[in-house]
Amino acid sequence: MTIAAQARFEADPALPIVHLTRDFAASPERLLTAHTDPDLFSRWVGPDSLTTRIDYWDARTGGNWRFVSEREGTEFGFHGCFHEIRADRIVQTFSWEGEPDAVSLETLRFEDLGDGRTRLRSQSLCDSFQARDGWLDSHIQAGINEGYRKLDQLLAGDAA
Numbered sequence: 001m002t003i004a005a006q007a008r009f010e011a012d013p014a015l016p017i018v019h020l021t022r023d024f025a026a027s028p029e030r031l032l033t034a035h036t037d038p039d040l041f042s043r044w045v046g047p048d049s050l051t052t053r054i055d056y057w058d059a060r061t062g063g064n065w066r067f068v069s070e071r072e073g074t075e076f077g078f079h080g081c082f083h084e085i086r087a088d089r090i091v092q093t094f095s096w097e098g099e100p101d102a103v104s105l106e107t108l109r110f111e112d113l114g115d116g117r118t119r120l121r122s123q124s125l126c127d128s129f130q131a132r133d134g135w136l137d138s139h140i141q142a143g144i145n146e147g148y149r150k151l152d153q154l155l156a157g158d159a160a
Contacts, residue, residue: 005022005023005024005148005152006022006145007020007021007022007141007144007145007148008020008021008022009136009141011132011133011136015125016125016126016127016128016129016131016132017123017124017125017126017132018123018124018126018132018135018136019121019122019123020120020121020122020123020124020144021119021120021121021122022119022120022148023113023117023118023119023120024117024118024119024120024148024151024152024155025116025117025152025155025156026116026117026118026155027112027116027118028087028088028110028111028112028118029087030118030155031110031118031120031155032085032087032090032110034151034154034155035090035108036059036085036090037059038054038057038059038065039054040154041054041057041067042054042067043150043154044147044148044150044151044154045067045069045147046069046143046146046147047142047143047146047147048146048150049071050069050070050071050076050143051069051070051071052067052068052069052070053067053068053070054066054067055067055068058082059082059085060082060085061082061083061084061085062081062082062083063081063082063085064079064080064081064082065079065080065081065082065092066078066079067079076096076097076098077096077097077098078094078095078096078097079095079097080092080093080094080095080103080106081093087110088109088110088111089107089108089109089110090106090107090108091105091106091107091108092105092106092108093105093106094106094124101127102126102127102131103127104124104125104126104127104131104135105124105125106122106123106124106125107122107123108120108121108122109121109122
């Protein structure tokens with residue numbers, strides 16, 4: 001089953017939140033695994049122009065994580081904490097080390113659509129409207145869509 005999908009991004013007008021919605025041709029369990037298994041995560045996260053290595057990854061409620069993405073010798077570090085991991089959702093913090101004072105709280109929900117399909121609904125609560133708008137203006141949307149295309153390929157190949 002092929003799902004031609006782009007993530008849909010919406011800025012909340014009342015709060016500094018970005019909502020993301022995207023469908024996948026995979027079960028919620030497989031999508032959760034792709035987000036919590038460090039080897040799988042490093043293979044799909046981010047734009048095609050980056051490679052990613054995991055520094056540490058403790059995917060459990062109360063655990064923490066850090067990964068570094070690299071492009072042409074330049075490294076970009078990211079870290080956070082898993083506040084909760086359940087079968088239907090992940091709640092975590094997310095920080096880009098290039099802007100250490102900006103921390104977002106992310107909630108990813110895995111909605112079973114039946115027939116082996118899942119809708120990912122994510123929200124990122126930013127520190128301010130300025131931080132949220134900077135996030136949206138940073139062209140991160142293209143990198144997220146490239147990463148999710150790689151994830152589609154991994155899921156189709158039964159790697160997850």
